[in-house]
Amino acid sequence: xxxxxxxxxxxxxxxxxxxxxxxxxxxxxxxxxxxxxxxxxxxxxxxxxxxxxxxxxxxxxxxxxxxxxxxxxxxxxxxxxxxxxxxxxxxxxxxxxxxxxxxxxxxxxxxxxxxxxxxxxxxxxxxxxxxxxxxxxxxxxxxxxxxxxxxxxxxxxxxxxxxxxxxxxxxxxxxxxxxxxxxxxxxxxxxxxxxxxxxxxxxxxxxxxxxxxxxxxxxxxxxxxxxxxxxxxxxxxxxxxxxxxxxxxxxxxxxxxxxxxxxxxxxxxxxxxxxxxxxxxxxxxxxxxxxx
Amino acid sequence: xxxxxxxxxxxxxxxxxxxxxxxxxxxxxxxxxxxxxxxxxxxxxxxxxxxxxxxxxxxxxxxxxxxxxxxxxxxxxxxxxxxxxxxxxxxxxxxxxxxxxxxxxxxxxxxxxxxxxxxxxxxxxxxxxxxxxxxxxxxxxxxxxxxxxxxxxxxxxxxxxxxxxxxxxxxxxxxxxxxxxxxxxxxxxxxxxxxxxxxxxxxxxxxxxxxxxxxxxxxxxxxxxxxxxxxxxxxxx
Numbered sequence: 001x002x003x004x005x006x007x008x009x010x011x012x013x014x015x016x017x018x019x020x021x022x023x024x025x026x027x028x029x030x031x032x033x034x035x036x037x038x039x040x041x042x043x044x045x046x047x048x049x050x051x052x053x054x055x056x057x058x059x060x061x062x063x064x065x066x067x068x069x070x071x072x073x074x075x076x077x078x079x080x081x082x083x084x085x086x087x088x089x090x091x092x093x094x095x096x097x098x099x100x101x102x103x104x105x106x107x108x109x110x111x112x113x114x115x116x117x118x119x120x121x122x123x124x125x126x127x128x129x130x131x132x133x134x135x136x137x138x139x140x141x142x143x144x145x146x147x148x149x150x151x152x153x154x155x156x157x158x159x160x161x162x163x164x165x166x167x168x169x170x171x172x173x174x175x176x177x178x179x180x181x182x183x184x185x186x187x188x189x190x191x192x193x194x195x196x197x198x199x200x201x202x203x204x205x206x207x208x209x210x211x212x213x214x215x216x217x218x219x220x221x222x223x224x225x226x227x228x229x230x231x232x233x234x235x236x237x238x239x240x241x242x243x244x245x246x247x248x249x250x251x252x253x254x255x256x257x258x259x260x261x262x263x264x265x266x267x268x269x270x271x272x273x274x275x276x277x278x279x280x281x282x283x284x285x286x287x288x289x290x291x292x
Numbered sequence: 293x294x295x296x297x298x299x300x301x302x303x304x305x306x307x308x309x310x311x312x313x314x315x316x317x318x319x320x321x322x323x324x325x326x327x328x329x330x331x332x333x334x335x336x337x338x339x340x341x342x343x344x345x346x347x348x349x350x351x352x353x354x355x356x357x358x359x360x361x362x363x364x365x366x367x368x369x370x371x372x373x374x375x376x377x378x379x380x381x382x383x384x385x386x387x388x389x390x391x392x393x394x395x396x397x398x399x400x401x402x403x404x405x406x407x408x409x410x411x412x413x414x415x416x417x418x419x420x421x422x423x424x425x426x427x428x429x430x431x432x433x434x435x436x437x438x439x440x441x442x443x444x445x446x447x448x449x450x451x452x453x454x455x456x457x458x459x460x461x462x463x464x465x466x467x468x469x470x471x472x473x474x475x476x477x478x479x480x481x482x483x484x485x486x487x488x489x490x491x492x493x494x495x496x497x498x499x500x501x502x503x504x505x506x507x508x509x510x511x512x513x514x515x516x517x518x519x520x521x522x523x524x525x526x527x528x529x
Contacts, residue, residue, distance in 0.1 A: 163392075163396055169389075170385060173382050174380065178393070180376065181394055181396070181441070182369060182397035183393070183397075
């Protein structure tokens with residue numbers, strides 16, 4: 001029971017990060033029908049910015065803000081400079097371009113910072129609070145839940161309650177009609193990439209200190225888990241991304257705890273297959289048909 | 293006076309031009325029907341006017357101003373609204389959201405609210421279904437929504453592409469009646485593309501017949517209606 005409680009809280013904490021990262025994947029997919037395979041590398045780049053700013057100023061939170069901001073900028077730049085040219089091309093073009101971007105970003109980071117793992121500090125303790133002898137949630141877990149919760153709530157409000165959110169949704173669903181209605185669709189795409197990239201940067205900031213540390217490839221496995229989460233959730237559904245993220249976090253945590261940490265990548269694959277066999281569109285796929 | 297003037301318009305999709313040297317004009321407060329069979333170039337004509345398709349030659353001027361170089365998303369701010377073929381509503385958004393989207397660029401929020409009430413008054417079916425998603429609507433309701441949404445921009449010229457397509461006769465009559473009502477009460481000009489010749493001529497002031505991308509006939513709607521030879525040759529009734 002104690003072990004189960006520990007694995008559950010640990011799984012939910014990891015799952016919250018996957019949820020945020022999956023949400024970033026879904027945001028871009030909805031807007032452009034592109035899976036941004038470079039999202040992990042872009043998030044790592046933002047975390048390196050945080051690392052440098054924190055090292056220079058001594059403030060974790062300044063680094064945090066710098067990472068989110070550079071995530072925003074990086075997302076906008078990638079959309080404007082690179083992705084804009086493949087948005088209407090065959091899907092494979094975008095995949096190849098994104099993979100090229102991964103190599104580029106990782107090579108640049110490697111040549112600036114070196115290819116070694118750097119430990120990253122956290123602003124609050126990662127030691128679990130002991131409840132009745134069981135080590136449960138740490139202060140850092142609470143920070144993760146809080147941050148991801150705020151992001152999810154913020155995005156939900158943005159998309160459902162604000163004019164900009166309405167424009168972004170309309171641009172994603174019906175770009176041509178939206179232009180006829182006066183919506184600056186190109187601007188909305190850039191904004192979508194910027195937001196997604198900032199959310200990805202935040203997820204990177206939260207998860208990297210809990211793993212091996214900062215390295216140009218630090219988000220590779222997180223990307224795999226989050227992509228699984230996004231697909232499990234339906235790829236088109238923000239709610240699905242959050243639920244999928246938490247589910248993947250739990251499954252991986254249980255598998256690592258009760259079986260072996262070595263089989264967790266396999267477990268992610270099995271989960272993916274199981275869900276896609278039962279519901280090929282993912283758990284939260286919308287039944288509405290899409291006009292093409 | 294002429295609100296929209298199209299001169300020497302030639303347009304296509306890379307191969308042979310779909311439209312060749314098309315001239316016409318729409319006067320303020322009138323309905324111009326563009327008639328023609330499938331593939332005559334009617335939709336291409338509307339898409340070239342609103343800039344979704346860049347013409348290879350010719351000019352389109354609206355209210356005396358050349359529309360070349362004007363971005364599509366700015367047209368609605370100038371008073372030109374395009375209701376695309378297939379009732380281009382955003383199926384994933386609700387009726388209310390679709391309508392809000394139509395007036396989102398406007399700064400005069402109070403007037404937008406008043407216009408929203410007016411649209412709901414004009415289309416009571418939409419008022420009853422404002423929380424429903426677009427894909428839950430019937431074909432007629434979708435057409436109402438597309439029209440209502442365009443009206444939220446308070447346009448001076450409405451481009452409407454085949455509003456009767458796939459609609460029951462009663463719904464077609466309703467759509468045409470609303471276009472006539474808007475012209476008569478607000479002075480709205482309409483460029484109406486239609487295959488349903490009888491319905492279109494019943495509402496139009498003037499009409500042009502498009503055949504294989506060229507203007508085959510033009511004139512007052514009543515004259516076209518009475519020209520038996522022309523009707524047989526191009527309009528099939």
